[in-house]
Amino acid sequence: MxxxxxxxxxxxxxxxxxxxxxxxxxxxxxxxxxxxxxxxxxxxxxxxxxxxxxxxxxxxxxxxxxxxxxxxxxxxxxxxxxxxxxxxxxxxxxxxxxxxxxxxxxxxxxxxxxxxxxxxxxxxxxxxxxxxxxxxxxxxxxxxxxxxxxxxxxxxxxxxxxxxxxxxxxxxxxxxxxxxxxxxxxxxxxxxxxxxxxxxxxxxxxxxxxxxxxxxxxxxxxxxxxxxxxxxxxxxxxxxxxxxxxxxxxxxxxxxxxxxxxxxxxxxxxxxxxxxxxxxxxxxxxxxxxxxxxxxxxxxxxxxxxxxxxxxxxxxxxxxxxxxxxxxxxxxxxxxxxxxxxxxxxxxxxxxxxxxxxxxxxxxxxxxxxxxxxxxxxxxxxxxxxxxxxxxxxxxxxxxxxxxxxxxxxPSEKERTEGLRARRAMVDAALREVEDLAAQENQEDQEPEGLEAMRQVLELRRDRLHRQLESESSDGHAGPDERDLQLRILAAERKALRDLARRGDIGRRTQIAISQELDLDETRLRRAR
Structure with missing residues (x-):
């Protein structure tokens, strides 16, 4: 048995x-x-x-x-x-x-x-x-x-x-x-x-x-x-x-x-x-x-x-x-x-x-x-x-x-861009929170460590989402050449992220968080093929 x-x-x-x-x-x-x-x-x-x-x-x-x-x-x-x-x-x-x-x-x-x-x-x-x-x-x-x-x-x-x-x-x-x-x-x-x-x-x-x-x-x-x-x-x-x-x-x-x-x-x-x-x-x-x-x-x-x-x-x-x-x-x-x-x-x-x-x-x-x-x-x-x-x-x-x-x-343009619009709104909310923190801390003549770096990361993320939204809205879909270009850029970003982690410039948590963002972008692009 x-x-x-x-x-x-x-x-x-x-x-x-x-x-x-x-x-x-x-x-x-x-x-x-x-x-x-x-x-x-x-x-x-x-x-x-x-x-x-x-x-x-x-x-x-x-x-x-x-x-x-x-x-x-x-x-x-x-x-x-x-x-x-x-x-x-x-x-x-x-x-x-x-x-x-x-x-x-x-x-x-x-x-x-x-x-x-x-x-x-x-x-x-x-x-x-x-x-x-x-x-x-x-x-x-x-x-x-x-x-x-x-x-x-x-x-x-x-x-x-x-x-x-x-x-x-x-x-x-x-x-x-x-x-x-x-x-x-x-x-x-x-x-x-x-x-x-x-x-x-x-x-x-x-x-x-x-x-x-x-x-x-x-x-x-x-x-x-x-x-x-x-x-x-x-x-x-x-x-x-x-x-x-x-x-x-x-x-x-x-x-x-x-x-x-x-x-x-x-x-x-x-x-x-x-x-x-x-x-x-x-x-x-x-x-x-x-x-x-x-x-x-x-x-x-x-x-x-x-x-x-x-x-x-x-x-x-x-x-x-x-x-x-x-x-x-x-x-x-x-x-x-x-x-x-x-x-x-x-x-x-x-x-x-x-x-x-x-x-x-x-x-x-x-x-x-x-x-x-x-x-x-x-x-x-x-x-x-x-x-x-x-x-x-x-x-x-x-x-x-x-x-x-x-x-x-x-799908309609609204459905295609739903995820992108949600993520952009989230980034905008995060940026507003960063600005509020900066204004609050400036009154005390000190700014929290890493606040400026966080602002730059969020602004870069917002700009990338804005470009993706424009690409989706221009003619309904990004063309094959444009998708391939975006995938190559994502691959370069991923390699840079691995190099930063390998050198110890960023921690494991930061690597995973940013990597998940890149994974979402790549998934969206490959689904659009």
Whole structure:
């Protein structure tokens, strides 16, 4: 047993590292590379088949994944685009789930409506992370990314609520009132419990000063919200989202900057590892799943796979293009955006890759029916989930850059220069503070040591930001030659900074602070390529 655990753990770690390397080399989404590497590892002789308990997947993977997405969301921007967000996350998820369940029942009539709906709920919500990463890198209107991320904030809760209701009714025939009561308990109970957890954790973190303890509180919060809510048949996802949003909007001021930086860095690494392990684990199970579904006729499997992929893609595209009323009221009280353009709706409709949450939900399907009999179609449903996830990840994310270039979507000047304007305002505020200090100290006939040097550093930084703003505003984008020139200047500045540090003219803290400024400038320039 210890040997098997070591072999599986080592194989998972190697698969994650190789997946990252493979994704960067061949240009496929990380998740697709993880699954492929996991499949290859699952074929290695001597490695046992990995069987993950459904409760482990549901309770160990989902809470932190949902919490991470919700905590780093922007509720204010989501509310500004609430019409499109609700339409995509509620109406579209329900339409996709019922269409997919109906399609599955046409091909496998004996599977039962509850099992079909549970599977359909798993593949209904898209994972916007892969698509929004590409969109942000290539540059699109910010409202499009906001709708995608806002959709991802709510659609998991809708899908998991539907999934819980379907699983609870496997082998049963509930009445409509019973189903409605369960929906109310799931939604209202999840939101209320999540709010209570968010308030309680916020007050506890106010009294915590140790950075490591802050990280521990942050780590256990999603489980404090998800697990008890799930045990009382409320929505664990809604509880986690509510707690995360409450802490994300009110909790950043609860902790010191150092603790906040450490905690947020920890969460980014944890999220990457959870997603990677989840996809690799699924890949590990694919050979065994394929062996089980080998008994099905190949034609039936191909028909089911192609039909389900077509349903999730076509329903989303039709919703985005043919239901403009859902996305019309985006800026409640806003002053510039009243609706997504047709080009933006086309991109929104195309950005529907399924991801980690779909896999986690599908893996949490019970092994047995309520009467104790084996869930005979479970492996088939897992196989179809893998097909849908891989087909949408590769088939929709890879062509996305070409689609964006053809549609010529680009962010407005205000969106392009938002970061630069914020940083310039910060430098201006710092300069005003320096001048106030100088005036105050001059009254006492002495100036603080280093004040003049600080003034010069801030003025140089302000001048550089001013030039960058002028470059962005002149024709929308800096040209390739100008970007290359700016990158060469940044490289020279970086070399000078290293030389100063090497000679001992500046300390490590100063080197890191200035280096971070240069990193931000270089990132902005390379994204504009």
């Amino acid at each position: 210890p040997t098997e655990v070591f072999l599986i753990g080592a194989a998972l770690a190697v698969a994650v590292l190789l997946g990252r390397l493979l994704a960067g080399r061949i240009g496929v989404p990380d998740a697709a590379a993880y699954v492929l590497i996991g499949v290859a590892a699952g074929l290695v002789p001597g490695l046992p088949r990995v069987q993950v308990a459904p409760d482990v997947v549901l309770l160990a993977f989902l809470p932190p994944l949902v919490y991470y997405a919700a905590f780093f969301s922007d509720p204010r921007e989501t509310m500004e685009h609430i019409g499109a967000v609700v339409g995509q996350s509620v109406g579209l998820v329900l339409a996709t789930a019922f269409a997919a369940a109906w399609t599955l029942l046409l091909i496998f009539p004996d599977i039962g409506w509850a099992a079909a709906l549970a599977f359909a709920a798993a593949i209904a919500p898209p994972d916007p992370v892969a698509a929004s990463t590409v969109l942000q890198r290539l540059g699109v209107p910010g409202r499009l990314v906001t709708v995608l991320e806002g959709e991802g904030l709510i659609n998991d809760a809708v899908a998991l609520t539907l999934f819980a209701i379907a699983v609870a009714n496997l082998g049963a025939s509930p009445s409509v009132p019973e189903v409605l009561v369960r929906i109310v308990v799931q939604v209202a109970g999840g939101i209320l419990f999540g709010l209570l957890v968010g308030i309680a954790v916020a007050r506890l973190r106010e009294r915590t000063r140790d950075p490591l303890s802050q990280a521990v509180w942050s780590l256990i919060t999603p489980f404090l919200a998800f697990v008890p809510a799930h045990l009382v048949h409320a929505s664990g996802v809604l509880a986690t989202v509510t707690a995360a949003v409450w802490l994300g909007t009110r909790g950043r001021g609860l902790v010191a900057p150092t603790a906040r930086l450490q905690t947020e860095t920890f969460w980014r690494v944890l999220n990457l590892l959870l997603v990677a392990f989840l996809f690799v684990l699924l890949g590990f199970q694919v050979p065994g799943i394929v062996a089980v579904v080998a008994d099905y006729p190949v034609g039936t499997l191909l028909l089911a796979s192609a039909s389900l992929v077509a349903v999730v893609v076509v329903v989303r595209m039709a919703w985005a293009l043919l239901v403009p009323a859902v996305v019309k009221r985006l800026q409640v009280g806003g002053d510039e955006i009243s609706a997504l353009s047709r080009q933006e709706r086309l991109v929104l409709g195309w950005c529907g890759p399924r991801g980690a949450v779909s896999l986690a939900v599908a893996l949490s399907l019970p092994l047995n029916m309520p009467d104790g009999a084996p869930f005979v179609r479970r492996d088939l449903l897992l196989f179809l989930t893998v097909v849908v996830v891989l087909a949408t990840l590769v088939g929709q994310v890879l062509p996305l850059p070409a689609l964006l270039r053809r549609l010529r979507l680009s």
